[in-house]
Structure formats: structure tokens, C-alpha cells
Amino acid sequence: MQSLEEFEWQREFEAAARRPLEQRLRYAFIHTYKPILDDAEFRSFDTMAEYRAFCRSLPDWLGYGD
Amino acid sequence: MAAFDYRQALEIRDAFHVHEIRYLFIGKSGAILLGFPDTTQDADLFVEKSVINGERLVAALHDLGFRLTDQEAEEVRRGKDFIQLKNGPFDLDLIFAPDGIERFENAWQRRVEVEGFTVCHIDDIIASKQATNRRKDRESLPRLLSFREWWKQNRR
Numbered sequence: 001m002q003s004l005e006e007f008e009w010q011r012e013f014e015a016a017a018r019r020p021l022e023q024r025l026r027y028a029f030i031h032t033y034k035p036i037l038d039d040a041e042f043r044s045f046d047t048m049a050e051y052r053a054f055c056r057s058l059p060d061w062l063g064y065g066d
Numbered sequence: 067m068a069a070f071d072y073r074q075a076l077e078i079r080d081a082f083h084v085h086e087i088r089y090l091f092i093g094k095s096g097a098i099l100l101g102f103p104d105t106t107q108d109a110d111l112f113v114e115k116s117v118i119n120g121e122r123l124v125a126a127l128h129d130l131g132f133r134l135t136d137q138e139a140e141e142v143r144r145g146k147d148f149i150q151l152k153n154g155p156f157d158l159d160l161i162f163a164p165d166g167i168e169r170f171e172n173a174w175q176r177r178v179e180v181e182g183f184t185v186c187h188i189d190d191i192i193a194s195k196q197a198t199n200r201r202k203d204r205e206s207l208p209r210l211l212s213f214r215e216w217w218k219q220n221r222r
Binding site for chain 2: 009010012015016024025026029032041042055066
């Protein structure tokens with residue numbers, strides 16, 4: 001049994017499928033400033049574990065932590 | 067920095083094609099290419115880690131307008147597990163070892179082509195998000211799982 005929320009989602013998926021790719025991408029990418037994350041031009045991590053540790057140091061509200 | 071746009075996606079696709087790079091869109095940007103209606107901030111690319119692919123990747127990034135120092139270029143060439151680029155015309159995350167996907171070759175075999183873009187299969191995108199398990203991933207997973215169900219039934 002599908003919930004009302006899932007039913008709404010499926011309708012959204014169907015509507016998106018009717019839009020051309022260019023239009024889908026135009027609405028999909030947004031830019032907002034993310035403190036710390038956006039303050040360096042280049043970052044690299046030898047391992048994903050190192051990257052995850054860095055994510056945990058970001059402000060909690062960004063949602064990158066566990 | 068303006069938001070990533072369709073023209074820039076085409077530039078990636080075309081530059082990576084010219085340089086014969088083995089890569090896959092992954093993460094939410096990959097899901098969006100598959101048709102998932104949602105928003106994201108940057109493009110995530112799963113790139114095969116190999117000497118030749120690394121060389122080609124540096125050349126393509128240069129063509130796209132990324133300003134890499136010699137040391138940064140070397141790190142890209144070497145394929146460090148995760149590289150975040152904000153020194154070009156748009157933000158780009160390069161992932162050489164995403165959580166939840168054992169080998170690039172496996173994901174490549176399952177790839178989906180969307181108007182010339184090579185994209186991870188929705189199963190791999192979800193597996194990666196489940197393994198990453200960040201709060202923002204957990205929040206988006208129920209809708210993404212619902213999309214997978216819809217996509218598998220309606221894939222054209």
C-alpha cells in the first residue's frame with residue numbers, strides 16, 4: 001500500500017520524466033555558500049575515512065556529519 | 067560562484083569524451099541525470115583510478131578551465147580517494163573510491179548512458195549513499211528509494 005507521500009513522489013517523477021534534460025538540470029543545481037567547505041579552492045584526502053573525519057568537523061547544520 | 071548548469075555539464079561530457087576518460091556521474095547529480103527531481107550544489111564524478119585515466123583527467127580539467135598547481139595536478143593524477151575542486155568555472159568533486167562500491171569496473175558495467183553522459187546505475191548511487199550515511203544522505207534516501215522503484219518500472 002502506497003502512502004500519500006510516496007504517491008506524490010511518483011507524480012513528481014512522472015512530471016520530471018516529461019521535461020527535457022536541459023530543463024531538469026536548470027532547476028536542479030543551486031548554489032549557496034557553505035562555510036569552511038567553500039573556503040578552500042582545492043582539498044584532497046588520501047582516504048574516504050579522512051574525508052569523513054573532515055565532514056564531521058563541519059557545522060552540524062550542513063548535514064555532512066553522521 | 068554561480069550554480070552548475072546544463073552548459074557546464076555538456077562541457078564536462080565533451081571534454082571527458084575527447085580525452086577518453088572513464089568516469090561516471092554519481093551522487094545526487096547522477097540521480098538527477100537519471101531523472102530524479104531534486105536539487106544539489108555540485109557535480110560528483112566517480113573516476114577510474116589508473117595512470118592513463120589520471121593523465122587524461124588532468125588534461126581535461128585544464129581544458130575546462132581549472133587552475134591546478136603542479137602539486138594539485140599530481141594529486142589528481144595519483145587519484146587520491148576524494149578531491150574537491152573549487153578552482154575552476156564550477157565546483158566539482160572527484161571521487162576515486164566511493165563508499166559502497168567495490169570496484170570502478172563493476173559500476174562501469176552497470177552504467178547508464180543519458181544523452182552521452184555516463185551515469186552510475188541507481189543501485190550504485192543508493193549503495194554509495196547508504197554506505198556514506200551522512201545525515202543529509204539519510205534524509206534524502208526514502209525519496210531516492212522510491213525513485214528507484216519508479217525508474218525500474220518506467221525506464222525507457
